[in-house]
Amino acid sequence: MALIEVEKVSKVHNPGLADEMKALDGVSLSIERGDVAVLTGPSGSGKTSLISLIGCMARPTEGKIRVDGKDVVKLPERFLTDIRRRRFGFIFQQFHLIRELTVLENVLLPLYPLETSFRTMKDTALAILHKLRIDGKKSLKIKNLSGGEQQRVAIARALVNEPQIIVADEPTAHLDSRLAQEFMDILKLCNQEGKTIIIATHDPFIQTNPLVSKTIAMRDGRLESMKKK
Amino acid sequence: MTKHLKIIDYAITSLLRRRYKSFAILAAYSLTVTTLASVLFLTHALRTETDYIMQGVPDLIVQRTIAGRHELIPVDYAEKIGAIPGVSGIRPRYWGYYYDGLTEANYTLLGSGGEPAPLQMLTGRLPVNPGESAVGAGVAALRGSAVSGELILVNSRNIGVLFQVTGLFRSESNLLTNDLVVLTDRDIVDFFGFPPGEATDFAVSIPQSSEIQTIAAKIKQLYPDTRPITKRELTRTYDMVFGWRSGMMLTVFCAAIIAFCIMAWDKATGLSADEKLEIGILKAIGWDTADVLALKFWEGLIISLTAFLSGMILAYVHVFFFNGFVLAAVIKGWSVLFPTFRLTPAFNLFYVLIMGFFTVVPYVASTVIPTWRAAITDPDSVMRG
Ligand SMILES: Nc1ncnc2c1ncn2[C@@H]1O[C@H](COP(=O)(O)OP(=O)(O)O)[C@@H](O)[C@H]1O
């Protein structure tokens, strides 16, 4: 059984309104444990919509999504939150860090709603920061960091709750090639630890990276091809 | 539990992060609460002072008037008045006003056969023998009587008279005893040079309050030159003097302003794009709708509770340490009549709770409710620009 199974999924944004938009149309695919899957396709082809659904951030209009065998489509909101919290780590295109908070505070954020003590939280966060070699900047505010440093903080925040699956949307859009390489190196480490990685990107650098084990091509909201390496 | 402590911690961090906005809200809010609470404290304190006074006021006072002016009343009127059915007691009262040129202050001189109520607020004892006196806090302070144990007053024949101070009034009701000098009835008569057989007025006791009006009418019939004043009439006068009704009006007015300001502020600010994005981020990284709402709840509670408490403390200091000097101009009357008197702290827990309710609850609601819509929407919006 695959880790993620998407079955005939459609997504209509703003249904019934003037700006109604069918972003996904009958998409089916599967992602195995340990995969490094890349979603490719031109802008507007539905990549972001698809990984939002996979990451349990929204529900499909039609179709089924199973995470680790569990159908998540009809789950009540707080169970979805729980799945997001326990299984997924997100890296957003704009990083979406809170600019006036420090590095450490940002990385702690996903742990606030858990019943872990402040001490444990801090230890966990510091360990991750250390691993990503950004612990020297832990007390700096995000707005004082360079793009590459922000990227690492974003990754640290995605990893702090020990997710099974890392979801990244256009992660290299704001990075130069050296930082992009560094990013892939970090992902490689994560993958070696057994994490599944899903990246939506139209950056050829990622698409051709040897780490990638599966390429899923999208066009106009439909699945164009799915290639396993 | 740990989770909530952490959310509270984050709420405080968030407030500090937006410290200028938070501080502006806190300041404006505290100021409004201060105004509102000052009115409440002031009117309540005045009300309490009035109640103290009214405790000592007899059911009916009988004065004699000639040409519309208050005159001394013959003591032998008491016999017939006391015989009216329903009257349980009558006693003549000896009192008058004294202007002290030295300190430019007016004192009230009262015979000790008089008021029973203020006597409970006495340290020492009332005058029993000629030449003894009990004085109010204001007089004692002006004349240093507490230290010297003596008081010299100039009588109606322009002769200085020395009184021993045997008692000092405590300041539970300053308004009542501040300017008071109690002498024996005999000393009062002698000091003012009252003609023999005449008193200032009568205090009449009537146990059945429903009979007061009829008895007052009978007295007027019996002695057309008298003027009976009921306790009710006096209360009304005091109420008007203190303007506490207008104070209550002001309170209501302030409450309306507060509500309006909060609403206006809320409408004007709403949720900024940044705040919406932050809520989306929190949800995306694993915060539940309930967690986000708890965060906003604590933010609102911290702000409004702090504003409420600091407003209350400011109001308390304003009213009871500075005699409500800001509001005194608004609630006119008492400050003009009693320029030197100091308000006694009187505290009504009920008012305070009501105030707390009306400041904290609407504010918390106005922070949580706008968040609600942002918090229940799917967090996938953070995935795009
Ligand atoms: N919230 C939304 N409301 C309306 N239309 C949307 C929304 N999100 C995405 N779309 C539209 O859906 C289509 C797919 O968008 P998206 O999933 O972001 O594609 P990609 O990530 O491949 O660029 C686009 O045409 C986009 O404009």
Ligand SMILES: [Mg+2]
């Ligand atoms: Mg996209």
